[in-house]
Amino acid sequence: MNEINQKHIFIAGLDLEFKPVLINDDTPIGTQIARAGGFSPDQMAIVLQALPSGVFEDIHPDEIVNLVETSRRFIVAESDRTYFFAVDGQRYEWPCRIINGRTIRKLVQVAENMRLLQQLEDEPDRELADTETINLGEEGIERFVSRKATWKLKVQGVPLEFDKYEVTVREAAERAGIDLSLHWKITLTVQGHNSQDVTIDDTIDLRTPGIEKLRFTPKDVGNGEAAAAPRRAFNVLPVDVAYLNQLGLRWETCIGTDGLRYLLVHDFELPVGYSHRHVQLALQVLPGYPVEPLDSFYLYPHVSLMSGVLPPNVQLTAQIDGVVFQGWSRHRTITPWNPQADNVISQMALVEGCLHKEVGQ
Incomplete structure (x- = not known):
């Protein structure tokens, strides 16, 4: 036990903010603890000691507390009596007639992801808000239960x-x-x-x-109107058109929200092993294509491996139709882009190879 714990007790008021207070007696009585908390004997302060079980026990003015063997945490407040309430079947004491939901949560240590419900006779349990007050002075013991919040x-x-x-x-x-x-x-x-x-x-x-x-x-469904035709904001190569149509893919060429040109493939199927099976696939197409190469690719929604781990180098982004695509930074390292031979077909092969590689296929 460090020096501050050996020479101090920890006292809180109704705010439950515990602060160290110096005390030079390992076996003080309740009156000494109240005095250490700033109360004179004529103020009739209530002293509650925090027990290891989490409940607080009333310490009488002349009752001896062995600080070597028990807790050094106390609530001290001016009051003529204590009041009782129960949470999850455990009874608690409190030195004030009025208490709010936030104080009950803090005193009983109800986790943030739990609801605090007041049990009522002949009525359903009622959730208690943090700022809502309860009168503990009324007849009977107020009872509360904690429940996982949904x-x-x-x-x-x-x-x-x-x-x-x-x-x-x-x-x-x-x-x-x-x-x-x-x-x-x-x-x-x-x-x-x-x-x-x-x-x-x-x-x-x-x-x-x-x-x-x-x-x-x-977005593309109206009141009995025909579906909008796929966008063709710019042209790709005839061989690209034939390839995409032959695969039966729904595809468009569009200008992204970021002002760049994209070939957009809808309902693109990913191999098993990813968090999604169908995504939108986008290839950025520079105005000089096919002299300018196709590079990297983009997916929406963002995907991860089934383990929850992100694939490496997916920090690029593209903005298309108001949403942010996940960019996969993948480049040709052995065979450079050849404008005479490379096109959407070869780039799609690179895309599929990269996607299969990450899931070990």
């Missing part, structure tokens, strides 16, 4: 529960099985408010009153 959200009609109150739209969509390789208009409905558009990377605070659901609507 927050609910409907996503595309699927009711989901989360063990945290801040959830990204992406996480909610993935839990509901939404195909994030498609283009979605995403709407958050909050009771009593107008629905609001959100993006896939926004965070929702599920503690907000009235939050009900997330709705995903395909």
Whole structure:
């Protein structure tokens, strides 16, 4: 035991902020502890000692406390009596008639990811907010229970529960099985408010009153109108067009949100071993292509290995249709780009080779 613990006790008031106080007696009585806390005998201070079990025990004014064998933490407050309440079946004492949810949490050490519920007769358990006060002076013992906190959200009609109150739209969509390789208009409905558009990377605070659901609507679906034609913001080589069409891929050429040119392949299938099976694949196409080489590639949504580990060198980014793609920095190191022979076909082969390599295929 260090010197400060040998010569000090730790005293807190109703704020439960424990501070070291010098005491030169290893067996003080309750009155001495109250005096060390700044109270005179005529103030009739209540002294509560923290026991190893976590509960606090009332120390009478003339009761001896052996500091060598027990706890040195005390609550000292001016009061004429103590009040009782119970949490999870364990009884606690408190020197004040009024107590709030935050104090109960701190006193009993209820974790942040747990809910604190007041048990009521003939009524469902009621969650106690941090700032809400309870009168312990009323008849009977107030009883509380702690429960693992869950927050609910409907996503595309699927009711989901989360063990945290801040959830990204992406996480909610993935839990509901939404195909994030498609283009979605995403709407958050909050009771009593107008629905609001959100993006896939926004965070929702599920503690907000009235939050009900997330709705995903395909961007390219209208009121019975034909689906929009794929974008062709610029041309690629005829051999590229033939290759992409032959594979049956849905592809577009577009100008990204970052102002750069991209060949965008929808519903691209990844090999087994990644956190997603289908993504959007993007290749940046410089204006001088095919003289200017195709280099690296981009995926959306971001992927990791099934182990949760990120593949190496995926720190590049591209911004397309308002979302951020994960850039894989992969370059030709043995055979340089040959504008006479290389094109989208050879670059797609490089992409597939890199993706298989990371999962050992």
